[in-house]
Amino acid sequence: MQKGGVGEKMLNFLSKVVRFLRKCIFSVLSVGPVPAHVAFIMDGNRRYARQHNLKEGAGHDAGFSALMSMVTYGCELGIKYFTVYAFSIDNFKRRPEEVEYIMNLMLEKIELMRRKDSIVNRYGVRIHFSGNLQLLREPIRDAAKKLMAVTANNSNALLTLCVAYTSTNEIIQAIQKSCEEKWVENQEPGRAGCGPINLVEIEKQMDMGIAPD
């Protein structure tokens, strides 16, 4: 297809029509109940690449694009909280080449999101990383911290990126912190000890404590 030719004009026109239709559909949908918090599990990237005869890494790239589309549509629908389960601690056990590829891609995408004209900044989305960032290489950890700082004042929505996380690790951390807090509260003589911990106290200490259920 020639650049600037009839084909391209047609495509432009069609994409405008699609965007308009999407707006119409969303304005109808958002009259009904809109979920407060939507979470995505990034799964099937490799399967997607195999099925479409793409290089293995291309699946992860497509996954990121899909995620950005979902966040865009979600924002247009008025959803305030997004969570993405991107890379668990267990994923470090994958083939070294794959881990390396994903880490490089992650760094590239974090840098991309930091830009002023990124979808994240255009839609006013604050980014929060959840997980043990110490397990990441320094450049990625730094980039993650910078991205959180740069988007700190974005207030339309919150996107939590779970990286180097596991739920078991989170539960243990949350119980430990709840216990420590109780311990400090029970300082009077004869009352030392952790004592019973309730669900609300544990939930407050979970990484996900910053977003509604």
Ligand SMILES: *[C@@H]1O[C@H](CO)[C@@H](O)[C@H](O)[C@H]1NC(C)=O
């Ligand atoms: C966020 O807002 C605070 C207070 O207004 C300001 O000091 C800070 O520089 C802002 N941060 C960014 C990244 O814009």
